[in-house]
Amino acid sequence: MADFDDSRLDDRRVLLRYDEGLRRLAESGARLRSEWFGASARIFGLAESDRPRAVIAVGTDARLIRAVLEPTCPVPFVAWPRQGLPGWVGPLDLVLILASEGSDPALIETAQEASRRGARIVITAPEVSSVAEFAASRSTTLIPTSTGDPLAAVMVVLAALHEMRLGPPVSVESIADAADMVAEACSPYVDLSANPAKELACALADAQPLVWGGSVLAARAGRRVASDLRSVSGRAALSADAHDLMAVIEATKPADPFADPFEDGPQADRRPCLVILDDGDTRSDVTRAVASLRTACSRVDVRTDTIEARESEALARYVMLLQRGRFTAAYLGIGLGASSID
Structure with missing residues (x-):
């Protein structure tokens, strides 16, 4: 060089x-606003959700979510670093899947496993993507992403977790x-x-x-x-x-x-x-x-x-x-x- x-x-x-x-x-700020505009209706629909037994986050920036939630989250939170899920995950738990690109094979396998175990799933991914397809179930909420920006996607997820009474308030606009x-x-x-x-x-x-x-x-x-x-x-x-x-x-x-x-x-x-x-x-x-x-x-x-x-x-x-x-x-x-x- x-x-x-x-x-x-x-x-x-x-x-x-x-x-x-x-x-x-x-354009980072513009992408944040774009993702929030496209996802806000589904996020506000999570306000009446039942509290899960535990939250498991996988994918890009799972550890950032942990850093924000750990001081206030009322249930155990795990940022899972490996493919698949911990053995104890089941229907009482919430699995967060951060897949802003939508085609990661490890996240596709994790989505399949979460669906097979009956866990509740909140996923950020393009609406038409492999990981969204394999995560689809009656207990899945897809928060659609369109910019491919992991930072924008994780801020939207944090706003969703606040609506579910699992995390602090998040002002995407600020x-x-x-x-x-x-x-x-x-x-x-x-x-x-x-x-x-x-x-x-x-x-x-x-x-x-x-x-x-x-x-x-x-x-x-x-x-x-x-x-x-x-x-x-x-x-x-x-x-x-x-x-x-x-x-x-x-x-x-x-x-x-x-x-x-x-x-x-x-x-x-x-x-x-x-x-x-x-x-x-x-x-x-x-x-x-x-x-x-x-x-x-x-x-x-x-x-x-x-x-x-x-x-x-x-x-x-x-x-x-x-x-x-x-x-x-x-x-x-x-x-x-x-x-x-x-």
């Missing part, structure tokens, strides 16, 4: 080559507004001097990214952002707990002011850069971890940058952190001349 060139981030001809990926990022705010601030038409995502991409240009979020939702956003950074850069971007990141930071040698990147090679100056995802969590363990990480970085001259989202509801803050990180990864890829930023 080529060396990072920040002039590419404001070059309209270069940006035009990445228009599809940037447009998909910018979450979509949060995504739009990030898209406006990080637009490719906002130049580097005023664009927070382009600025952070430049900070990561020659760095080994470390990503940390203190709250459960910020940590989940961090894992997604790190995955995007790995994809566009080919570097081992790491998202982990503060304890694990501390070990990486403390093993870093202090910066050598006399190092010559031309003589020592392009990898010689690739030092860690810590990106903190701050959603305003003020719990004592989070504030202590932030202070410890910053102190350790200062001691060995490791740069720290912060992505902040301190307003609105928890899920809106999550989406703001996630989208800012995704725009940053996209601009890092553009600066490095990546073939794709999807």
Whole structure:
């Protein structure tokens, strides 16, 4: 991959080559509204549902649903990571199947098994899809999706779970507004001097990214952002707990002011850069971890940058952190001349 060139981030001809990926990022809020508009009637129809014995979620973002529901869900909740279902699942349980693409063989098998066991099923999938077909039963509710966006689908599912009195309130409109705010601030038409995502991409240009979020939702956003950074850069971007990141930071040698990147090679100056995802969590363990990480970085001259989202509801803050990180990864890829930023 080529060396990072920040002039590419404001070059309209270069940006035009990445228009599809940037447009998909910018249209996240529109997809949220579209999915909500198409699914709201069926979601409101779930308000009178009986409470299940337990909830089992499978598919993309099942762990995000768990992160949101765990503090308040009145029944046991399981994010099932494997094909099939736990042996105890039966007619008293609710199986959530998140299949925004609609053709995953593992989810098709899980849908068949849930139907065979008589479990109640709520599924997000295209109305005409293999997984919707195999999940069909008298106890199945299909929440139709049309955009293929897992983030939009999971927000709609969380709204449905609130109607079923299993989760907290979810304002899809405010979450979509949060995504739009990030898209406006990080637009490719906002130049580097005023664009927070382009600025952070430049900070990561020659760095080994470390990503940390203190709250459960910020940590989940961090894992997604790190995955995007790995994809566009080919570097081992790491998202982990503060304890694990501390070990990486403390093993870093202090910066050598006399190092010559031309003589020592392009990898010689690739030092860690810590990106903190701050959603305003003020719990004592989070504030202590932030202070410890910053102190350790200062001691060995490791740069720290912060992505902040301190307003609105928890899920809106999550989406703001996630989208800012995704725009940053996209601009890092553009600066490095990546073939794709999807």
